[in-house]
Amino acid sequence: MTRVRLTTLAAAAAALGLATGAGAQSVPTVSRVDLEVDVTGIHVDRWHFADDGYPDAGRTWVEGKGTQTLGLSTRRPVRFHAMLVGGRLLLVPTAAPKPLNGSLRRTQQWHHNDVEQCDREGGCDGEVPVVPLHVKPNCPAKRVDVPASVQVTPGAGGHLKVTFGAMKLDLWSNCPPDIEGIRRPLTLAQPLLLDFGAVAHRVGRLGRGETLTLKHSHQMGATDGLLASSCPALSGTGMHECAVTDITVEVTRVR
Numbered sequence: 546m547t548r549v550r551l552t553t554l555a556a557a558a559a560a561l562g563l564a565t566g567a568g569a570q571s572v573p574t575v576s577r578v579d580l581e582v583d584v585t586g587i588h589v590d591r592w593h594f595a596d597d598g599y600p601d602a603g604r605t606w607v608e609g610k611g612t613q614t615l616g617l618s619t620r621r622p623v624r625f626h627a628m629l630v631g632g633r634l635l636l637v638p639t640a641a642p643k644p645l646n647g648s649l650r651r652t653q654q655w656h657h658n659d660v661e662q663c664d665r666e667g668g669c670d671g672e673v674p675v676v677p678l679h680v681k682p683n684c685p686a687k688r689v690d691v692p693a694s695v696q697v698t699p700g701a702g703g704h705l706k707v708t709f710g711a712m713k714l715d716l717w718s719n720c721p722p723d724i725e726g727i728r729r730p731l732t733l734a735q736p737l738l739l740d741f742g743a744v745a746h747r748v749g750r751l752g753r754g755e756t757l758t759l760k761h762s763h764q765m766g767a768t769d770g771l772l773a774s775s776c777p778a779l780s781g782t783g784m785h786e787c788a789v790t791d792i793t794v795e796v797t798r799v800r
Contacts, residue, residue: 574630574631575628575629575630576628576629576749577626577627577628577629578627578629578748578751578798578800579624579625579626579627579798579799579800580624580625580626580627580636580748580796580797580798580799581622581623581624581625581796581797581799582619582622582623582625582695582794582795582796582797583618583619583622583623583794583795583797584617584618584619584623584645584693584695584707584792584793584794585617585618585619585792585793586616586617586618586736586790586791586792586793587614587615587616587617587790587791588614588615588616588617588735588736588788588789588790588791589612589613589614589615589788589789589790590612590613590614590731590733590734590786590787590788591610591611591612591779591786591787591788592610592611592612592613592722592731592779592784592785592786592787593609593610593779593780593781593784593785594607594608594609594610594721594722594729594783594784594785595607595608595609595781595782595783596608596782597782598658599658599782600658602658603660604658604660605657605658605659605660606657606658607655607656607657607658608655608656608658609653609654609655609656609721609722610653610654610779611651611652611653611654611655611721611722612650612651612652613649613650613651613714613731613734614649614650614651614652615647615648615649615689615691615714615734615735615736616647616648616649617645617646617647617648617691617693618645618646619645619646620643620645620646622795622797623638623642623695624638624639624640624799625637625638625639625695626639627748629745629748629749632701632702632703632745632746633699633700633701633702633703633745634697634703634744634745634748634749635697635699636695636696636697642693642694644690644691644692644693645690645691645692645693646688646690646691647688647689647690647691647712648686648687648688648689649686649687649688649689649714649716650684650686650687651684651717651720651721652684653682653684653720653721653722655682655721655722655724657677657679659677679725680719680724680725681719682719682720682721682724683717683718683719683720684717684720685717687716687717689712689714689716690712691709691712692709692710692711692712693707693708693709693710694707694708694710695707695794696708697744697745701745702743702744702745702746703743703744703745703748704740704741704742704743704744705740705741705742705744705759705794705796706738706739706740706741707738707739707741707792707794708738708739709735709736709737709738711735712734712735714731714734714735715728715730715731715734722784729784730770731784731786732767732770732772732784732786733765733766733767733772733786733787733788736763736790736792737763737765737790739761739763739790739792740761741759741761741794742759744757744759744796748796748798751796751797751798752798753798753799753800754797754798754799755797755798756795756796756797756798757795757796757797758793758794758795759793759794759795759796760791760792760793760794761790761791761792761794762789762790762791762792763789763790764776764787764788764789764790765787765788766785766786766787766788767784767785767786767788768783768784768785768786769783769784769785770784
């Protein structure tokens with residue numbers, strides 16, 4: 546074991562409140578292993594938007610629906626030194642974490658309801674009605690970095706959690722619901738924190754070369770930026786969203 550690793554694990558032991566030295570009380574058995582963690586998943590945000598005038602045929606409005614899909618995966622498994630202490634698990638990354646690979650896509654259906662306009666004020670008598678021209682949606686796929694971290698809570702049982710840093714995902718100039726200079730942010734564009742439950746005892750039972758596979762699915766809704774635990778109907782005026790996150794974490798003991 547290298548000097549760096551000894552120093553790191555000693556600090557970890559102190560963080561967990563382990564006694565050391567000649568006068569130390571008896572402590573739980575400490576085991577140290579090396580792990581590799583691989584994260585893959587998909588986050589799909591379905592949305593529907595309509596202006597206040599919708600669906601009045603005599604008023605001008607826009608209405609549309611679609612999906613924004615973020616796929617993510619580790620570039621390569623992330624290596625951790627792990628300390629198992631009496632039902633607790635501490636993970637110490639061997640290197641600074643790197644963002645996950647991300648692929649971002651949008652699908653959309655977008656409709657304009659335009660009330661006829663004229664070249665001059667005072668009505669259309671003697672004038673040819675004018676129908677506004679609109680930009681054609683353009684939604685090429687994007688590549689993005691996904692800042693994420695894997696952590697285990699310090700309490701007994703050790704819950705494994707995956708957290709995501711803030712991301713800028715409205716990357717299109719003319720892809721609904723962002724189009725013709727108007728931005729309509731998606732509240733649920735990115736995943737939220739995911740808790741995979743207690744894992745310390747399960748990791749402790751891993752033999753060398755064995756893999757623990759953890760899966761988690763989470764659903765959330767939002768209406769005009771207000772979060773909800775269930776999805777709203779994707780209809781009516783305003784912005785309505787329903788997002789589902791499916792993430793798989795594979796933990797492999799390598800030493």
